[in-house]
Amino acid sequence: MRHAILHVGLHKTGTSAIQRALSEARDALAAQGISYPGPAGRRPLPRAHHALSQDLGLPVEPEPDRFGLAELDAVLAEDGADTLVLSSETLSGPLVTAERVRPLVDRLLRHGFAVTAVAFVRPQAALATSFYVEQVKALQCDLDFEAYAAELVAHDEMDLGRRLQAWTDSPEIRFVAVPYRPARDGLNPAEDLLAAAGVDEARIRAVGLGAGERVNVSFGPEGVAACRLLARRAASLLPGARRALAQIALDEVQIRGWDAGRFDGFDDDGARRFGERFAASNEAFAARHWGSGFDARFGQEAGRRWHRNERSPETLGDAGEAFVDAVLRRFEADDLRPKIVRLRRQAERQARRGPFRRLFDAVRGR
Known part of the structure; x- marks a missing residue:
């Protein structure tokens, strides 16, 4: 029987590194009978398949290079x-x-695929911190970390069982949970994905994925504070300008060295208390999928020491204002405003379509 592997996250568990590794190895994978598809005739092919979620009615941003259900149908047929x-x-x-x-699962089953869903998971304190930094970098959040973490809990965003229930509770889907461990001795997490799904080790070695590489830039406390300040100052330009502004901001943060170090929103006691909220559900998840305790699966990640270093935007003073001015000057020099108006109107139309309302509110900073 043919085998479909669905890598379903979680967010901030090396997903970008996995997607880049697989996309760059498409030809080598194909030589081993493994397809990591993209839309026919387009170059470069997209690294991931986020448009599938868009076609399933989930609140994701439109993909410029689509690989949605229609493109999947073509791949399954050919x-x-x-x-x-x-x-x-x-x-x-x-x-x-x-x-x-x-609709996605049925397509695969109809074409004779056995379906395995694989998710990388990690403890909630680390997950919440990574979520927060990513949202701030994308100019989607100007809250302080404590308020953001409280919203995650209030909206039930952190329970692993609930986040993954679409894949864990179907008898037609084999589900595999993989403990995420950052910086695992240069190992490629894409190899971990394929191995966890049951791909033969010899086939994985033949692909030659090589050592894993970090894809996303991590921000230190100054970078986080600077982007919070920018999100406030540039609110009138959002959401249409968000991607362009975030890309410029990333560059300016790196120029200033504000990507050095690691942002910690918790201290040790705060991380412990946050984790305790999920202790019972984590143990149930671990018992079901691993037959062991939760923390035992994470090594140093579970025993991480926390050093809260959050800075408010105001503490950056003149340096923060200079950062915002530099980003806005570069943005205005590119003369993107007509495109921004068009994208803003598109976002507003999507927001009125129900499933996009929550994303729209997040982008607007509500």
């Missing part, structure tokens, strides 16, 4: 590979239900 790999972290979360993903 591609003879015995193993198909699809990857998008947007396929996990509280809004992702078994009913929502049914």
Whole structure:
């Protein structure tokens, strides 16, 4: 039987590194009978398959290079590979239900695929911190960390069982949970993905994925504070300008060295108390999928020491204002405003379509 591997996240568990490794190895994977597809005739091919979630009615941003359900239909009709790999972290979360993903799963089953869903997971304190930094970098959040973490809890964003229930509760889907460990001696997490799904070790070695590389830039406390300040100052330009502004901001943060170090929103006591909220559900998740305790699976990640170093935007003083001015000057020099107006109107139309309301509110900073 043919085998479909769905890499469904979680967010901030090396997903970008996995997607880049697989996309750059498409030809080598194909030589081993493993397809990591993209839309026909387009170059460069997209690294991931986020448009599948868009077609399933999930609140994701539109992809410029789509690989949605229509493109998947074409691949299923024409591609003879015995193993198909699809990857998008947007396929996990509280809004992702078994009913929502049914059109995707049914397509695969109809074409004779056995379906395995693989998710990398990590302790909630580390997950919340990574979520926060990513949202701030993308100019989608100007809250302080404590307020952001409280919203995650209030909206039930952190319970692993609920985030992954679309994949764990279906008898037609084999589900595999993989403990995420950052910086694992240069190992490529894409190899971990394929191995966890049951791909033969010899085939994985033959692909030659090589050592894993860090993809996303991490921000220190100054970078986080600077982007919070920018999100406030540039609110009138959002959401249409967000991607362009965030890319410029990333560059300016690196120029200033504000990407050095690691942001910690918790101290040791805060991280412990946050983790305790999920202790019972984590143990149930671990017992079900690993047959062991939760923390035992994470090594140093579970015993991480925390050093709260959050800075408010105001503490940056003149340096923060100079950062905002530099970003806005570069943005205005590119003369993107007509495009921004068009994108803002598009976002507002999508927001009125129900499933996009929550994303729209997040982008608007509500």
